[in-house]
Amino acid sequence: MNQELAVKRLGELGHGTRMSVYRLLVKAGNNGLAVGDIQERLKVSGPTLSHHIHRLIGAGLVRQERDGRTLYCFAELEALKDVVTFLEAECCTL
Amino acid sequence: MNQELAVKRLGELGHGTRMSVYRLLVKAGNNGLAVGDIQERLKVSGPTLSHHIHRLIGAGLVRQERDGRTLYCFAELEALKDVVTFLEAECCTL
DNA sequence: CTTATATTTCGAAAATTGTAGAAATATCGA
DNA sequence: TCGATATTTCTACAATTTTCGAAATATAAG
Numbered sequence: 001m002n003q004e005l006a007v008k009r010l011g012e013l014g015h016g017t018r019m020s021v022y023r024l025l026v027k028a029g030n031n032g033l034a035v036g037d038i039q040e041r042l043k044v045s046g047p048t049l050s051h052h053i054h055r056l057i058g059a060g061l062v063r064q065e066r067d068g069r070t071l072y073c074f075a076e077l078e079a080l081k082d083v084v085t086f087l088e089a090e091c092c093t094l
Numbered sequence: 095m096n097q098e099l100a101v102k103r104l105g106e107l108g109h110g111t112r113m114s115v116y117r118l119l120v121k122a123g124n125n126g127l128a129v130g131d132i133q134e135r136l137k138v139s140g141p142t143l144s145h146h147i148h149r150l151i152g153a154g155l156v157r158q159e160r161d162g163r164t165l166y167c168f169a170e171l172e173a174l175k176d177v178v179t180f181l182e183a184e185c186c187t188l
Numbered sequence: 189c190t191t192a193t194a195t196t197t198c199g200a201a202a203a204t205t206g207t208a209g210a211a212a213t214a215t216c217g218a
Numbered sequence: 219t220c221g222a223t224a225t226t227t228c229t230a231c232a233a234t235t236t237t238c239g240a241a242a243t244a245t246a247a248g
Contacts, residue, residue: 006110008104011108013104016101026185028188046195047237048236048238051196051236051237079182080185091120092178108231111245138207139209142206143225146206163216164225165224165225189247193247194243194245195244196244201236201238202236206232207233209229211226214225215222215225216221218219218221
């Protein structure tokens with residue numbers, strides 16, 4: 001994990017809506033959560049939610065799988081764990 | 095640690111220059127680092143550096159102490175540790 | 189094939205962020 | 219007091235981000 005990637009992931013999680021999306025996905029676990037379900041829980045428009053989800057995907061923090069008309073989203077837990085490892089190693093006294 | 099504060103801190107660290115500043119300060123430890131020394135290491139103008147340092151201060155991640163004409167900056171390690179604790183507790187499977 | 193559902197892409201406006209030159213402030217030393 | 223050093227504040231501009239309505243795409247069901 002290099003600084004550039006860690007910074008990118010931190011930046012994406014440094015936004016209330018995206019953090020809320022990520023936490024919902026973590027809680028949803030292996031079942032994942034449909035985009036529509038996320039939208040129902042957080043109150044944000046479809047286009048806005050889609051935008052944020054795609055930023056999370058771009059940072060490797062979220063993955064999607066389609067099932068028919070429904071797109072399920074999943075948290076990429078390893079991606080966040082790598083960030084935490086980076087922070088502990090590089091930012092907590094050296 | 096609530097989500098709002100965690101998000102704020104994550105957002106501030108989600109910027110290359112600010113992350114570099116923070117890491118330099120962590121490495122500097124109890125001696126801290128003068129603003130001028132930071133500026134010498136990272137290549138960025140005074141006003142820009144000042145701006146970023148003040149954002150880190152606003153998030154509680156950095157503290158300053160003046161000694162004569164020199165302003166020393168210090169990393170607030172506990173602030174980051176709290177963020178890490180938040181991430182581990184809230185974002186790594188529940 | 190037509191309609192309904194799920195989600196994205198397009199396009200555009202408002203807000204925020206990042207940047208640095210110029211000027212201002214703070215402190216020291218002569 | 220005057221000049222030098224350290225840093226900030228002011229100001230303004232460019233770039234990015236955030237947001238969402240409208241239109242487009244994808245898939246399923248009838």
